[in-house]
């Protein structure tokens with residue numbers, strides 16, 4: 515029997531928010547977003563948003579609080595910054611910082627200026643542990659913010675589970691990693707595209723056969739409301755990812771609290787009546803049998 519596999523990806527990024535103004539002037543106007551939360555960086559997830567700001571632009575605190583200075587541990591002064599006393603708000607790539615322990619009124623006294631050559635403020639909310647790092651573009655945070663750009667799904671590729679062997683679309687069998695190359699674009703001060711690639715906010719997929727029957731129900735676990743543990747890094751991003759080129763493992767259920775459900779593959783030989791992780795002992799008892807497939811790609815966007 516010939517089946518056609520249809521995979522649908524949903525990608526959502528940033529929704530209106532309304533809680534605190536921007537940390538650079540004009541406070542009540544949207545600013546460009548050069549990078550999003552959770553983006554691939556070598557060995558770690560990007561842990562804030564990059565707000566477009568010219569070198570030497572004054573930066574302001576979004577809360578009234580005592581400020582603390584911190585220096586880049588590697589001595590790279592372009593990565594020096596300021597954080598609030600409770601470590602909730604972080605401002606990185608600052609020069610001419612106020613002294614440590616300065617009491618600052620929100621949106622009144624500058625805490626420093628953008629370090630020459632950076633061209634953006636790295637703004638982070640939260641820290642590891644008690645106050646997890648969270649997405650400043652979520653509803654109720656940086657405002658106003660709208661995103662009128664559409665994400666893109668460039669391709670979906672299939673690999674033997676846990677290996678670099680790429681599989682042909684028409685001969686899938688066994689345990690398969692599904693890798694999607696996808697992205698969004700930077701937004702400018704009006705919420706429209708400013709070019710370049712940024713990471714997406716959320717990814718999910720489903721598999722249907724030619725009759726429209728669901729083979730694998732819609733599944734969604736890669737979502738950047740917060741920064742996952744760094745141990746998940748290589749389960750979210752596949753080999754070949756870079757700062758601007760994102761290859762996502764969309765089959766990984768890495769956030770599932772039940773350890774044996776943290777499948778990092780789609781099992782085309784799933785046993786009838788059993789979870790995804792349980793193989794059939796024979797073709798006859800497999801839920802999906804042999805899957806010869808054509809490949810088509812669709813994605814929907816939810817704003």
Ligand SMILES: [Zn+2]
Nearest residue numbers: 549563564636
């Ligand atoms: Zn950054």
